[in-house]
Amino acid sequence: MRALVFDSFSGPLEVREVPAPEPRPGGVIVQVAASGICRSDWHAWQGHDPDVVLPHVPGHELAGTVAALGEGVRRWAVGDRVTTPFVNACGSCPQCAAGDQQVCVRQTQPGFTHWGSLAELVALDAADVNLVAVPEELDLATAAALGCRYATAFRAVVHVARVRAGEWVAVHGCGGVGLSAVQIAAAAGARVIAVDVAPGALELARALGAEHTLDGAPDVPAAISELTGGGAHVSLDALGAAQTCENSINSLRPRGRHVQVGLLPPQQGRPEVPMERVIGRELQVLGSHGMPAHAYPEMLGLIAAGRLDPRPLITRRLALDDAGAALADVGRQPGIAVVTSF
Ligand SMILES: NC(=O)c1ccc[n+]([C@@H]2O[C@H](COP(=O)([O-])OP(=O)(O)OC[C@H]3O[C@@H](n4cnc5c(N)ncnc54)[C@H](O)[C@@H]3O)[C@@H](O)[C@H]2O)c1
Numbered sequence: 425m426r427a428l429v430f431d432s433f434s435g436p437l438e439v440r441e442v443p444a445p446e447p448r449p450g451g452v453i454v455q456v457a458a459s460g461i462c463r464s465d466w467h468a469w470q471g472h473d474p475d476v477v478l479p480h481v482p483g484h485e486l487a488g489t490v491a492a493l494g495e496g497v498r499r500w501a502v503g504d505r506v507t508t509p510f511v512n513a514c515g516s517c518p519q520c521a522a523g524d525q526q527v528c529v530r531q532t533q534p535g536f537t538h539w540g541s542l543a544e545l546v547a548l549d550a551a552d553v554n555l556v557a558v559p560e561e562l563d564l565a566t567a568a569a570l571g572c573r574y575a576t577a578f579r580a581v582v583h584v585a586r587v588r589a590g591e592w593v594a595v596h597g598c599g600g601v602g603l604s605a606v607q608i609a610a611a612a613g614a615r616v617i618a619v620d621v622a623p624g625a626l627e628l629a630r631a632l633g634a635e636h637t638l639d640g641a642p643d644v645p646a647a648i649s650e651l652t653g654g655g656a657h658v659s660l661d662a663l664g665a666a667q668t669c670e671n672s673i674n675s676l677r678p679r680g681r682h683v684q685v686g687l688l689p690p691q692q693g694r695p696e697v698p699m700e701r702v703i704g705r706e707l708q709v710l711g712s713h714g715m716p717a718h719a720y721p722e723m724l725g726l727i728a729a730g731r732l733d734p735r736p737l738i739t740r741r742l743a744l745d746d747a748g749a750a751l752a753d754v755g756r757q758p759g760i761a762v763v764t765s766f
């Protein structure tokens with residue numbers, strides 16, 4: 425099969441023929457129809473993820489059709505249109521038993537623990553636990569975004585931050601995750617402030633429902649405090665940088681909730697979390713990681729009802745041959761880039 429491969433961290437990204445994967449027991453092979461390019465793929469390429477073994481095929485934000493079944497798969501058939509949370513949970517550890525598949529201790533992740541979806545075929549584990557049927561009315565390029573960033577933002581806003589109508593929500597970094605969070609928070613009735621350094625990202629954020637945009641002004645927390653009369657109720661670091669994490673926590677009013685979604689690999693420097701402020705203001709500092717498959721029906725229902733619409737987030741459809749350049753450049757152009765021809 426054709427795949428995007430790297431042989432060294434930060435080294436060349438090239439498309440070449442590699443051996444096709446075989447389904448593992450309980451798993452499937454999916455013929456990839458669409459694979460988004462997420463900043464987490466960039467982190468994998470940079471060597472920030474200890475799970476990645478070289479040579480490596482990145483890609484974890486996908487949709488496609490089931491091409492082969494491993495032993496024991498009951499719920500799926502060849503030809504089914506599917507997506508999957510990038511966390512492929514085991515289905516049987518204590519976290520899975522509690523419904524918290526997004527933090528399964530025996531999880532695998534395509535594009536990290538094994539070869540990913542920037543390829544014609546990808547192996548997915550524990551298919552009966554993890555696969556999600558893509559409704560007929562949703563095209564597979566849009567459905568790919570549900571495999572990582574749109575679903576991650578949904579869980580962060582709705583299930584972790586529990587955003588309520590009328591609350592102020594600040595989103596720091598408006599790429600794939602951040603723009604999704606802007607739309608989902610606005611749909612929940614929140615008043616959204618979008619922060620980014622790229623004018624194109626802020627323009628899209630406004631179109632997706634942000635009431636205010638800030639271009640990373642010298643003092644972001646002060647600007648947010650002024651706009652909101654004392655700070656945001658909820659603030660998300662949707663980039664993953666010491667500066668955006670610190671800005672997010674410092675943007676909160678007393679009893680506010682910070683949600684960390686952007687990855688903060690230690691190689692990039694640790695943020696300074698102002699714990700005195702966390703105590704004095706009773707702030708909540710929360711992490712959010714993907715979203716389990718069983719939580720998808722609520723999100724898909726809102727999409728079917730027209731309350732949420734991930735389609736405008738997809739701004740570029742690419743060929744696999746262009747995926748390497750797009751991965752190296754992730755975040756430089758507004759919206760989500762999806763590879764749709766392999
Ligand atoms: N927690 C999870 O489950 C999960 C899931 C998906 C992605 N992620 C992580 O979320 C982060 C975002 O991913 P993405 O694909 O949306 O990223 P992206 O590259 O699409 O977007 C990043 C955005 O941040 C903006 N930015 C850069 N510097 C900034 C600054 N100083 N202040 C404000 N904005 C700034 C860029 O202009 C860009 O719009 C990454 O760290 C990714 O690895 C985490």
Ligand SMILES: [Zn+2]
Pocket residue numbers: 462463464465484485510572573
């Ligand atoms: Zn991702």
Ligand SMILES: [Zn+2]
Pocket residue numbers: 513514515516517518519520525528529530531
């Ligand atoms: Zn598990």
